[in-house]
Amino acid sequence: MINKLIEFALNHRLLTVFLIGLVCLWGIVVYFRMPKDIYPELNAPLVKIITENPGMASEDVERLITFPLESLLSGAPGVTRVRSESTTGDSVVTVEFEWGEDIYKARQIVDSKLELITGRLPQGTRTPTLGPVSSRMGEVFEFAVIGEPGTDPMELRSTADWTIRYQLQGVPGVAFVINLGGFVKQFQVFLKPDMLKNYGITVADVKAAIESSNRNFSGGSIVKGSQEILVKGLGQIETLEHIRNTVLSSVRNVPVFVKDVADVRIGGKFRREAAGHDGEEAVYVTVEKQYGGDTLTAIANIKGALGRISRDLPKYIGIKPFYDQSVLILKSIQHVEITILEGVLLIILVMIFFMWNLRSALLASLTIPFSILIALVIMDLFGIKLTVMSIGGLAIGIGKMANGSIIMIENIFRLLKERAGRAPLRDIVAEAAKDVGKYLFSASLVIILVFLPLLTLQGLEGAMFRPTAFAVAAALFAAMLLNITLQPVLAVVFLSRGKIKDAKDPVTDFLAAKYKLVMEKALSKRTIVLVLFFVLIAGAAVGFLFLGKEFVPPLDEGAIMASTVMLPETSLEESVKMGRRIERIFLSFPEVVSVSRTTGTAEASEHLHPVNHSHYNIELVPREKRKRGFDELAAAMRDELEKLPGVAFIFEQPIANKLAEMMTGTEGQLAIKLFGPDLAVLNAKIEEIRNVLADVPGAADLQVEQTTGVPQLVIRLDREKLARFGIPVADVAGLIETALNGIEVTDVYEADRVTPVLIRLSEEFRKDEDAVRNLLIDAPGGLRIPLSELAELRRDEGPQTIFRENLMRRKIIMGNVEGRDIGGFVKEARDKIEDGVDLPPGYYVTFGGQFESQQRALRHLAFLMMLVILIIFVILFSSFGSLRQALLVIMNVPSALIGGIAGLLIAGQTLNVSSTIGLIALFGICAQNDIILVAKINDLRRKGRALREAVVEGALMKFRPIFMTDMVMIVALLPMALVNATGSELHRPLAVVYIGGFFCAIFLRLIMVPVLYETLERIGGKKKREKEGMESSG
Helix, strand or coil: CHHHHHHHHHHCHHHHHHHHHHHHHHHHHHHHHCCEECCCCCCCCEEEEEEECCCCCHHHHHHHHHHHHHHHHHCCCCEEEEEEEEECCEEEEEEEECCCCCHHHHHHHHHHHHCCCHHHCCCCCCCCEECCCCCHHHEEEEEEEEECCCCCHHHHHHHHHHHHHHHHCCCCCEEEEEEEECCCEEEEEEECHHHHHHHCCCHHHHHHHHHHCCCCEEEEEEEECCEEEEEEECCCCCCHHHHHCCEEEEECCEEEEHHHHEEEEEEECCCCEEEEECCEECEEEEEEECCCCCHHHHHHHHHHHHHHHHHHCCCCEEEEEEEEHHHHHHHHHHHHHHHHHHHHHHHHHHHHHHHCCHHHHHHHHCHHHHHHHHHHHHHHHCCCCEEHHHHHHHHHHHHHHHHHHHHHHHHHHHHHHHCCCCCCHHHHHHHHHHHHHHHHHHHHHHHHHHHHHHHHCCHHHHHHHHHHHHHHHHHHHHHHHHHHCHHHHHHHHHCCHHHCCCCCCHHHHHHHHHHHHHHHHHHHCHHHHHHHHHHHHHHHHHHHHCCCECCCCCCCCCEEEEEEECCCCCCHHHHHHHHHHHHHHHHCCCCEEEEEEEEECCCCCCCCCCCCEEEEEEEECCHHHCCCCHHHHHHHHHHHHCCCCCCEEEEECHHHHHHHHHHHCCCCCEEEEEECCCHHHHHHHHHHHHHHHCCCCCEEEEEECCCCCEEEEEEEECHHHHHHHCCCHHHHHHHHHHHHHCEEEEEEECCCCEEEEEEEECHHHCCCHHHHHCCEEECCCCCEEEHHHCEEEEEEEECCEEEEECCEEEEEEEEEECCCCHHHHHHHHHHHHHHHCCCCCCCEEEEEEHHHHHHHHHHHHHHHHHHHHHHHHHHHHHHHCCHHHHHHHHHCCHHHHHHHHHHHHHHCCCECHHHHHHHHHHHHHHHHHHHHHHHHHHHHHHCCCCHHHHHHHHHHHCHHHHHHHHHHHHHHHHHHHHCCCCCHHHHHHHHHHHHHHHHHHHHHHHHHHHHHHHHHHHHHHHHHHHHHHHHHHC
């Protein structure tokens, strides 16, 4: 089939060039319209169920709402894990589905299950609702709404809510706009208890009066002759005066107005959140893209809309973007593209240097751009985005793309010089192409098949690295086709006899002469060489044990996300005060451009953060303009924050932070989870575990998930006393909620916004416990009884939030690992926990976060490594038809590991998903050259050469192309391994593995293949002779 394909291409040269040119033109079009992103789609199929029962205690929410929901959903199809948060009045259940599950199908499954339980939930529970389809991974653009000094924070929030958000919500590609900070405008009615008592008016009377005085109405229509006139009544509240002058009752025919019993004013809504930018009050705005949408297009639309909005804002209010994911995307992709270009230039230089012919070198290099363009077409057809991961796959494959071309062009060039003038040019090219075409096809197929199993990776690692494997396989498939079609056609045109100079190649001649001496020496001392070879393999195995293990290398995103937590009882005001102090600390670093802070929980947030919890988005100068990377800066910032009393902290990067929260519900690289039934035991044991972990080298930012320690004022109603006065519990509960917490009773519809009306006691009547004790409760008959006579009031400390996972209560220690690999840290931590913490029966510890993904990925990759070796063996056996020669190549596979492992150890890299994929791919890529060399030796033996003569001559004939291909692979990946640019971190381990593996291939495999070939053939020949001798003697 391969020979027929070569003949077809040579017989239809114009058609071949036209078709390939057409596909490449298509590839150029595809490149400019392909969606581009930093990562592939990493939105896990998660469905959140939010259920409210106002006032219900955390323990009751867990027992009566959360647990029934968890039990129902744990057995749903495709569900892998269920986790939950139960807090006062709120339940959030997160249902995780298998990666690859359609999110809308997952939501449908959850929705159908909820129908079975909704009617069985406790009284007062609102209907469970599903959270938004988008997740925190969709947060692609963030900015601050800032004002000149003295600008009212309420005006900042109103501008953000009613001008900016309303216009951004209609921008194509935008799913949600979340505002946090400033003050939401309210019409506030602050009641005076003494005046209420004086006029005999209750809180319920005020509430009912305001509600009933705020409505428009219709009177139908009046028919007058041939006309119909609609009757429209306007009675809605429009101004503050309308509220003040709302009539409550009449005393001796004198109306009592709201203003007589309350202060009515415009004020800021009581908030559980705050935000700042560079130490000043601001509104923090997060824009989420639509699920599965194109990030760059969405951000471009957002920027265009903000430009138009900015022109209409007051001069003293501005918009300051501080997180723009498109900058990271474009910069990362640009750096990888530059890496590809640098690699291509180095490849061309190597080919010119070793081929000693500019025309041949340029012809061989043409395969690279054409293969990339065809690969882009294939990626587009299969829906693969252009991300750092997929374009990194193309960068990894450029050397391999060139290798087949080198072998093909070198063989054509050699045969043209040998047979110049003795046969037609086309026939010589055809013979040379057919000579290596079959084995080139088999070798390329090996490499493609090596990468195909990587497409079976699951979970987060699959979502990240499948595009890399697909891009490499697509590019190599394109190169394979080009090598047996386009290259022979171009050789006929550009390598005609008149254009080939019979010049000596001094570099290759010199190296070949040295190689011949070394090889003959090695063949004469095969036993010593084989012993040394197996010693090196053993050394590599020992070195493998010393490799650190982690999930993926961290990416320097150009920003830092810091989180701080203060004591549970810390107020919002104190958190904001400390937050501004921390902002100034971060701004003192010369690498920091800006600092934006959020304190508390934003509306519509996936995760509930109390007011003692702050996040800081620290914008940095570009990586190439600063000396310190993320690790160094985070360490320096830790040193400063450790000087602050009562502040726990953790440092991450924005995308890593969002990914961690999406996957585990917590922050940090590592989550140590303690499971068990009793909260008190969990709280005690988690502190013991934290103390043990603090002594493990590498532990950083350790933080126990806060679930307890929240001070409470508990009001326990005395039912007998309530019955004596005829007061229902609901009346007391409603009064306390309205008087102390406040209740929004209605909305005022202004010209371009809606403002709620709040009723609450004035601050002096709710500021402390004594004020609460003296709160007057309305009883039938006009009596007013102090709350202290109807209830017991006491101070207590209760759970802030109860966390569960897979039907078990759990507590988490979150943290980072600094200066060592996660795998080694976990191993040591696990041993110390087992030795130092005595867990009662029914309690156990697991490790989550990145470690969970790492373990799953490395287990799967270990299986794939065995599968890849089996695939290579099957292809080798089918190609050679010899079990012995197939084993010969397989036996040489460990030599690839020697260089790869040595490279990782020397470069200080870890064993992660990227480097493991490199090791797997190295097997197939190194096997290609072995196949070519073994095939050549076989050809010479079939022509009658003696074993030693065939081995030496075949190795020398293939020395130049094999040496060149190994050097090409090294130089192609040098820029990726050495350049310190955004995005390079993800593929650097893989590049290091390749460089180490091929460097070893030059000095080891070129010797070991001939030695193993001769050794196995002599063993095989000896057994054959012994068998023949036995048969003849019998």
